[in-house]
Amino acid sequence: MNEYGRSPTSPVEWTVMESGIGPLLLAATDQGLVSVVFHAGPRVRERALARIGDRLGAEPVESASGLLTGAIRELSAYFAGELREFxxxxxxxxxxxxxxxxxxxxxxxxxxxxxxxxxxxxGRVGQPAAAQAVGAAMGSNPLPVVVPCHRVVESHGGLGGFGGGLETKRQLLALEGVLPEPLF
Structure with missing residues (x-):
């Protein structure tokens, strides 16, 4: 077992899918989707796969067994405006x-x-003074979009930060109807 409680023989599969916000790297184990990474060009993909492999104690392999089929289907439906709940x-x-x-x-x-x-x-998790810690949790979210950290905003109406960049956050909130679509 590694430090995350995972057997090093557990498979980790990955793929890159195109989305309305650019390429997303998806990784899954036999337990489910484990990681979503924004802007998954070659350099980002290489670093992300190394980090995932180190943390899970298994070398990620390009999708072969279908572990990612459901994730691709649901994310595609989400970006098409056809899915509201994963x-x-x-x-x-x-x-x-x-x-x-x-x-x-x-x-x-x-x-x-x-x-x-x-x-x-x-406050919802019983720590009303922990707003900054919630921000840190959003920044460490291994499953953005599916675990919707883009829906967390500042109390005075600002967007706050976002690991995928503020333009990506704006696009996701516009897709969900929270913000207007850009004019151009």
Whole structure:
């Protein structure tokens, strides 16, 4: 077992899919989707796969057995505006403790087309003074889009930060109808 409780023989498969926000690297284990990485060009992909392999104790292999079929199908439907709630099995191995608690609350408690403040999300997990820690949890989210950290905003109406870049966050919020589509 590695430090994340995973047997080094557990398979980790990956692929890159095109999306409305650019290429996404998807990685899955036999437990479910484990990672989504934005802007998955060759250099980003190489670094992400090395990091995933190190953390999971298994060399990721390009998708071969179909572990990613459901993720591709659901993400494609989401970007086409046809899916509002993901039903994928998720592998939470790459998050733990407070971060995992916050991310699970986000995944189940902040529906499509809505937003929540960092402080409000902190309160939902019983830590009302932990807004900055919620921000850190968003920054460490291994499953963006599926675990919708783009729906977390500042209390005064600002977008806040986003690992995929603020333009990507704007695009996701526009897709969900929270923000207007850009004029050009």
């Amino acid at each position: 039903g994928l099995p998720l592998d939470w191995t790459l998050s733990s403790g407070f971060n995992r608690q916050v991310l699970r609350e986000l995944a189940t408690g902040v529906p499509y087309g809505t937003v929540v403040g960092y402080g409000d999300l902190a």
